Amino acid sequence: MAQRNLEKQLNILDYALSSLWRRRLKSLSLLLVFAAVIFLLASFQMVTQALTDKARQVLVYTPEITLQKMSVGRQEAIPLAYREQLAGIFGIRRVVPRIWGYYFDEVRLANYTVMGMELGEMPEGARLDTTLSGGAMPGTDERGRVVIGQSIKKALALEGRTTFSLFRPDLSLTSFEVSGEFSPDTDIMTNDLIVMGLAEARDLFAIPAGLVTDLCVYVANPTEIETIAKKISATLPSVRVLTRPQIQKTYQVVFGWRSGFGSICLLTALAAFVILAWDKASGLSPEERREIAILKVLGWETSDILAVRFWESVLVSGLACLAGMTAAYIHVVYFAAALFRPVLMGWSVLRPELHLAPRIEVGNILLILAFTVLPYLAATVIPAWRSATVPADSALGG
Amino acid sequence: MLIELSGVSKIYNQGKANEVKALADIDLEVEQGSMVCLKGPSGSGKSTLLAIIGCIFPPTSGRAAIAGRQLARLPDRFLTLHRRETIGFIFQRFNILPELTVLDNITLPLLPLGVPPRERRQRAEELMERFAISHRAQFPAGQISGGELQRVAIARALINSQPIILADEPTAHLDTVLSQEFMEIMQQLKTTGKTIVIASHDPLAFEHPAIDRIVIIKDGSIHVP
Amino acid sequence: MRPALVFGLILCLLLALDGVLFVDGLIRRKAEDATSAKLEVVTSGLGLTDLAVATEARYTRHPAVSDAMAPFMDHPGAIEHFPTGTFWLLPQR
Numbered sequence: 001m002a003q004r005n006l007e008k009q010l011n012i013l014d015y016a017l018s019s020l021w022r023r024r025l026k027s028l029s030l031l032l033v034f035a036a037v038i039f040l041l042a043s044f045q046m047v048t049q050a051l052t053d054k055a056r057q058v059l060v061y062t063p064e065i066t067l068q069k070m071s072v073g074r075q076e077a078i079p080l081a082y083r084e085q086l087a088g089i090f091g092i093r094r095v096v097p098r099i100w101g102y103y104f105d106e107v108r109l110a111n112y113t114v115m116g117m118e119l120g121e122m123p124e125g126a127r128l129d130t131t132l133s134g135g136a137m138p139g140t141d142e143r144g145r146v147v148i149g150q151s152i153k154k155a156l157a158l159e160g161r162t163t164f165s166l167f168r169p170d171l172s173l174t175s176f177e178v179s180g181e182f183s184p185d186t187d188i189m190t191n192d193l194i195v196m197g198l199a200e201a202r203d204l205f206a207i208p209a210g211l212v213t214d215l216c217v218y219v220a221n222p223t224e225i226e227t228i229a230k231k232i233s234a235t236l237p238s239v240r241v242l243t244r245p246q247i248q249k250t251y252q253v254v255f256g257w258r259s260g261f262g263s264i265c266l267l268t269a270l271a272a273f274v275i276l277a278w279d280k281a282s283g284l285s286p287e288e289r290r291e292i293a294i295l296k297v298l299g300w301e302t303s304d305i306l307a308v309r310f311w312e313s314v315l316v317s318g319l320a321c322l323a324g325m326t327a328a329y330i331h332v333v334y335f336a337a338a339l340f341r342p343v344l345m346g347w348s349v350l351r352p353e354l355h356l357a358p359r360i361e362v363g364n365i366l367l368i369l370a371f372t373v374l375p376y377l378a379a380t381v382i383p384a385w386r387s388a389t390v391p392a393d394s395a396l397g398g
Numbered sequence: 399m400l401i402e403l404s405g406v407s408k409i410y411n412q413g414k415a416n417e418v419k420a421l422a423d424i425d426l427e428v429e430q431g432s433m434v435c436l437k438g439p440s441g442s443g444k445s446t447l448l449a450i451i452g453c454i455f456p457p458t459s460g461r462a463a464i465a466g467r468q469l470a471r472l473p474d475r476f477l478t479l480h481r482r483e484t485i486g487f488i489f490q491r492f493n494i495l496p497e498l499t500v501l502d503n504i505t506l507p508l509l510p511l512g513v514p515p516r517e518r519r520q521r522a523e524e525l526m527e528r529f530a531i532s533h534r535a536q537f538p539a540g541q542i543s544g545g546e547l548q549r550v551a552i553a554r555a556l557i558n559s560q561p562i563i564l565a566d567e568p569t570a571h572l573d574t575v576l577s578q579e580f581m582e583i584m585q586q587l588k589t590t591g592k593t594i595v596i597a598s599h600d601p602l603a604f605e606h607p608a609i610d611r612i613v614i615i616k617d618g619s620i621h622v623p
Numbered sequence: 624m625r626p627a628l629v630f631g632l633i634l635c636l637l638l639a640l641d642g643v644l645f646v647d648g649l650i651r652r653k654a655e656d657a658t659s660a661k662l663e664v665v666t667s668g669l670g671l672t673d674l675a676v677a678t679e680a681r682y683t684r685h686p687a688v689s690d691a692m693a694p695f696m697d698h699p700g701a702i703e704h705f706p707t708g709t710f711w712l713l714p715q716r
Contacts, residue, residue: 008512010627015509017626022497055674057659059687061667066688075689098670102681111678113685115669124668131665149675185658186665191675192684214688216670247672247687294493297454298507298554299482301475315630322637329644333651348678357648357655393449395493396566515625 012304016311031320037268038324038372039331045368046332046358047340053359054188055251059244061124063096064225065217066242067232075240077211082236086217089231093220096121097212099201103166103194108155110349114194116201123218131190135180144200145179149190151350153181169206176200184353191352272372289390296392305387313380317373325365332356399463400562400593401428401451406460407618408446420446421618424460428595430561433588435604436597438615444597445566447615451595452564453481465561482507486555490567492547494554496540500531503539504553511558525553529583545576552583563587565596569603581606 020027069078083095099116119125120140128137138145148156156164158178165175182190202209219228229241284292292305331337336354337344345351408421421443428434436444450457456469456477463469465484469477494503504525505518513521526532529549534542539550548568555563565584569577577600584594585608596603604612614621665671677683 004512006512007514008510010625011509011512011515013627013630014515014625017630018498018502021626051674051676058662058666058674059672061663062672062687063670066670066672068688096670102684111681111684113675113678117670119668122668122670124664127664128668131661131668182665183661186661188674188676189662189665189671190669192678193669193675195669242672242688250687251673290493291495294489294495295506296478297452297481297487297489297493299478299558300510301478304510319634319637322634322641326637326641326644333644333648345677345679348683350675350678352675354676355655355658357651360648393445393454395487395489396445396449396454 008304009307012307013311016308016315019308020312020315027316031316031323034272034317034320034372034376035324035327037271038321038368039327041268041368041372042325042328043331043337043340045364046328047337047344047356049364050332050356050358051344052252056248058189059248059251062244062247063216064219064222064244065229065232066247067215067217067236068213068240068242069238070240071238075213077207077213078215078239080210080212082215082239085235086215086232089228089235091220091224091228092217094121094218096216096218097198097214098216099198099205099207099213101205101213103204105155105166108349110151110155111192112152112155112194112350113192114196114201114204116196116198116204118198119195122216129180131183131186132180133183133185135178137195138179138197140197142179143197144176146176146194146196146200147180147182148178148195149182149193150184150187151191151352152194153178155350166204168204174200174204185355187352188354192350268371272375284386284390288387289394292387292390293392293395296390297395302388306381306385309387310377310381313377317376321369321373325368329358329360332358399427400430400465401426401595402461402463403427403450403457404461406447406450406457406462408443408450408455409458412458419618421450421457424620426613426620428593430593431588431591432610433584433594433608434596435609435612436595436615437599437604437612438597438621439599442615443618444615446618448564448566448595448597451562452485452487453477482511482558482560484560484562486558486560486563488551488555488563488565488568490570492551494539494547494550496538498539499536500526500539500542500546500550501535503550504557506554507558521557522553525556529553544572545579548572548576548580549583552580552587556587561591561593563592563594565594565598567598567600568596569598569600574602577602581608584608 067078067082068075069082070076080097083097086092086095096117099114101114103112103114104110105112118140119128119137132147135147137147158164162178163175164178165173168174176194176196182193196204198212201207207213217228217232219225225243225245229243232239233241295305296302331339333356336356341351341354403424403426406421406424406426407419410416410418410420424447426447436447438444449455450462450469451464453464453469453472454477456462456472461468461470464480467480467484469480472480495506498506501519501522504522505513508518508521523532523535526535529552531542531546531549531553534546534550539547542550551568563584568580572580581603584596585606588594588608596609598604603609614623672687673685675684682689
């Protein structure tokens with residue numbers, strides 16, 4: 001009996017497949033559109049997830065507290081003298097001044113990020129050499145030597161030369177010598193960086209002595225970050241205090257996949273509904289009614305006919321889902337989300353090589369299923385109940 | 399008696415504004431191996447009577463026993479199960495699904511029975527050989543000739559070895575030659591012990607020598623001349 | 624061959640492809656670990672706060688430490704005009 005039942009389900013599956021095959025143009029286009037929707041949805045989700053993951057993983061090492069001076073609601077240079085006021089706060093291990101900012105290259109129309117600091121004072125500063133693919137970090141006393149990211153190397157078209165020049169604000173030129181370049185592996189952090197000493201950065205941006213752009217504060221006990229941040233706020237009211245947890249939180253919002261992904265989901269779910277509206281909402285065609293009536297007279301139960309419809313929907317949506325997700329994974333991992341690069345990177349001139357490694361989580365797959373396959377099943381199987389209303393005797397004439 | 403109807407009547411949409419009395423007080427007995435023709439103009443209730451004999455729906459009142467089973471209180475599902483074991487249908491215009499192959503059309507009734515493909519093929523091949531349509535097995539049914547189509551329809555009605563064959567106006571859209579061929583096949587089937595009920599108002603059908611009895615239906619009841 | 628079997632085969636092929644991708648993913652993940660170590664050093668060594676994904680404007684390159692006002696320099700209610708801004712929300716503090 002169980003054998004018969006299995007065989008019956010297989011027969012019905014056969015029938016569903018062959019009826020899909022008979023309407024292969026329609027089925028195939030449906031499958032393709034459906035797979036494309038899932039592909040877009042899954043790709044987007046994988047990209048944002050991979051980036052969020054990367055951010056979460058890397059930003060654990062971000063400075064514990066960053067101080068910036070605010071004036072007239074805008075950020076401006078912060079006096080080095082503030083360090084003395086900080087010295088009174090118990091628990092601060094080290095304060096590192098930095099000058100960093102953007103250098104707009106008017107020839108290449110690109111924004112470079114310039115970072116000037118005394119590397120020796122930074123945690124792990126001594127190990128930075130391990131992140132280079134060539135050369136070395138400039139020594140403490142070496143002047144005019146910089147380390148550049150991969151995109152800078154490309155943008156400056158160095159081709160073997162090791163010197164290049166940048167304009168100061170008064171349009172006089174200052175030249176730099178490349179002492180090393182960051183490994184392409186670190187592209188996602190260092191792609192657009194020019195790292196130099198504090199003095200060079202001050203010279204390049206013409207920042208008066210005694211001022212820097214921000215102060216990185218390192219504390220003795222990481223669990224005290226919030227307390228110390230509060231103390232700094234109280235001591236220096238004009239200073240904006242950014243803590244590491246805030247930066248991490250910011251990133252979760254920035255990639256805000258809940259909102260961004262949510263809106264995309266709604267759009268694509270809508271698209272899915274449009275497809276099925278086109279497919280099924282028109283109701284049963286005369287041919288379908290005739291087929292159902294014939295099958296009923298020939299001894300098919302209503303449940304068998306519903307099973308055919310159910311299988312058709314499951315096969316189409318299941319195959320579309322599998323194909324779409326596989327394609328999405330290939331797209332994200334092997335083609336570095338090429339389709340989304342314009343959106344993700346906007347109008348950037350410098351673009352990092354993305355090596356994305358999305359995690360595949362059951363929850364995310366279920367989310368995608370819930371937004372695509374479930375509505376499709378609901379919208380295709382439920383109208384099939386109408387086939388129950390087709391009377392068998394309508395196959396009889398006159 | 400394979401078919402026993404007594405006092406059968408059928409009212410469509412009973413109790414509603416569009417109530418239609420289709421059959422009233424029909425008594426009919428058909429024994430196994432006989433061939434009966436239901437004759438009457440269209441709208442006379444022939445098809446309704448055929449539907450009751452074919453276990454498509456139970457009568458509104460009266461007793462209908464088909465192959466030893468009372469239809470009256472049978473739920474829809476059991477009607478279906480009983481129908482596929484008992485009745486082979488041949489429709490007006492044959493109702494073959496044109497996109498399916500001849501083989502698939504013939505084996506259609508076997509799918510919900512859970513008959514595996516090999517056995518399905520085997521049974522269909524026997525019948526196709528018998529009706530000389532083996533060479534058309536893989537053709538879409540929409541592409542074969544009228545005569546072949548008719549034999550496909552007959553093969554489909556026989557695929558589950560049903561004891562009763564019901565034919566609804568089978569010759570209405572056939573020319574004389576094909577109509578005669580159809581009746582000859584029916585005659586052969588009769589000799590193998592099938593019980594055949596044909597609803598028709600085509601003289602070629604009801605005047606055929608193999609017909610044992612002609613039942614004239616008029617305005618929903620049996621007309622005795 | 625019955626259609627169910629053909630479909631089953633296609634399904635198996637797809638799943639086999641997924642299996643290969645999965646194994647390749649595992650290998651990639653291992654390679655990733657070496658990269659991660661470098662990224663950790665570079666992040667703490669330079670005190671970086673942001674990914675270098677979008678460099679079109681200062682607040683897209685360094686959303687965490689940039690001026691929150693930056694996107695709305697022109698007018699407090701001005702709508703962001705860079706494409707990335709439509710996908711990435713403004714930092715909230």
